[in-house]
Amino acid sequence: MIADLSGRVALVTGAGRGIGRGISLALAEQGADVAAADLIAENAADVAAEVERLGRRAAPFQVDVTDRQSIDAAVSDALERLGRIDILVNNAGIIGAGGIWERGAPSDEDWQQTFEVNVRGMVMASESVQGHMIERGSGRIINIASIAGRQGSPEIPHYSTSKAAAISWTQSSALQLAAHRITVNAICPGLLWTPMWEAIARRRSTFGSSQSEVRGLPGRELFERIVHDTMPMRREQTPEDIGKLAAFLASDDAKNITGQAINVDGGIRMN
Numbered sequence: 001m002i003a004d005l006s007g008r009v010a011l012v013t014g015a016g017r018g019i020g021r022g023i024s025l026a027l028a029e030q031g032a033d034v035a036a037a038d039l040i041a042e043n044a045a046d047v048a049a050e051v052e053r054l055g056r057r058a059a060p061f062q063v064d065v066t067d068r069q070s071i072d073a074a075v076s077d078a079l080e081r082l083g084r085i086d087i088l089v090n091n092a093g094i095i096g097a098g099g100i101w102e103r104g105a106p107s108d109e110d111w112q113q114t115f116e117v118n119v120r121g122m123v124m125a126s127e128s129v130q131g132h133m134i135e136r137g138s139g140r141i142i143n144i145a146s147i148a149g150r151q152g153s154p155e156i157p158h159y160s161t162s163k164a165a166a167i168s169w170t171q172s173s174a175l176q177l178a179a180h181r182i183t184v185n186a187i188c189p190g191l192l193w194t195p196m197w198e199a200i201a202r203r204r205s206t207f208g209s210s211q212s213e214v215r216g217l218p219g220r221e222l223f224e225r226i227v228h229d230t231m232p233m234r235r236e237q238t239p240e241d242i243g244k245l246a247a248f249l250a251s252d253d254a255k256n257i258t259g260q261a262i263n264v265d266g267g268i269r270m271n
């Protein structure tokens with residue numbers, strides 16, 4: 001089997017819905033046990049229950065990745081309950097502070113909170129887990145960046161910049177950890193209809209978009225128009241698509257891949 005993760009344990013941040021849920025289930029389908037960590041405890045518990053229904057062990061954690069103590073507590077609890085952490089998926093991310101879709105331009109809070117979650121949260125979770133991986137001389141870290149990190153954005157520059165930083169951090173971290181046989185890679189998802197994109201759609205419906213004439217269109221219709229107008233494959237991505245690549249990168253089959261950022265975006269970006 002490609003991407004056999006039998007006996008492995010994964011910690012996934014932002015696991016409670018959207019892409020994080022898709023990654024958690026894809027890893028479990030390949031045999032991994034999952035520590036499902038999310039700001040929203042109830043969603044983490046629901047995903048942990050889904051993992052268990054697939055026949056794997058699971059543990060839900062309420063975690064705020066911007067709070068080092070919260071992450072450290074979840075990591076030590078996960079180690080106690082599941083015995084080890086072989087795979088860390090840094091997926092938790094935000095598009096801005098609350099109410100971003102009502103603003104024409106990003107505020108100081110949008111910049112600050114987006115960097116706290118998308119960059120510092122990723123760095124702190126990695127720092128919290130990597131000591132354990134170094135001790136064992138193996139590990140897989142997968143950072144969820146975005147195609148937004150491949151190209152600047154006039155509308156959400158704070159988000160694009162945070163995702164470019166996530167790609168750069170992936171390279172630095174891969175170089176720091178290579179000697180310990182820990183790989184670090186990024187996945188750059190394209191366009192997925194998750195609660196995050198629902199917020200982007202509301203914003204573009206109000207303020208328009210540089211990519212396409214979409215002002216005034218209802219959310220889902222606007223999303224489909226952007227997929228049609230900007231994506232060569234003309235097909236939206238799904239959390240399962242991202243989960244399958246995460247499962248491969250987490251497996252022994254990907255042991256010689258590190259420091260890479262891989263687009264799963266129907267051909268929007270080819271760099």
Ligand SMILES: NC(=O)c1ccc[n+]([C@@H]2O[C@H](COP(=O)([O-])OP(=O)(O)OC[C@H]3O[C@@H](n4cnc5c(N)ncnc54)[C@H](O)[C@@H]3O)[C@@H](O)[C@H]2O)c1
Pocket residue numbers: 013014015016017018019020037038039040043063064065066091092093094117121144145146147148188189190191192193194195196197
């Ligand atoms: N949806 C897309 O089209 C798309 C495209 C490219 C990249 N991404 C990235 O994929 C990741 C997941 O996105 P999504 O679309 O599933 O978003 P989402 O908003 O549906 O889910 C994000 C999850 O992260 C959790 N979270 C937010 N802040 C947190 C914190 N401080 N601590 C712990 N958990 C926190 C949320 O509770 C939520 O469960 C993000 O990093 C996002 O930037 C999404």
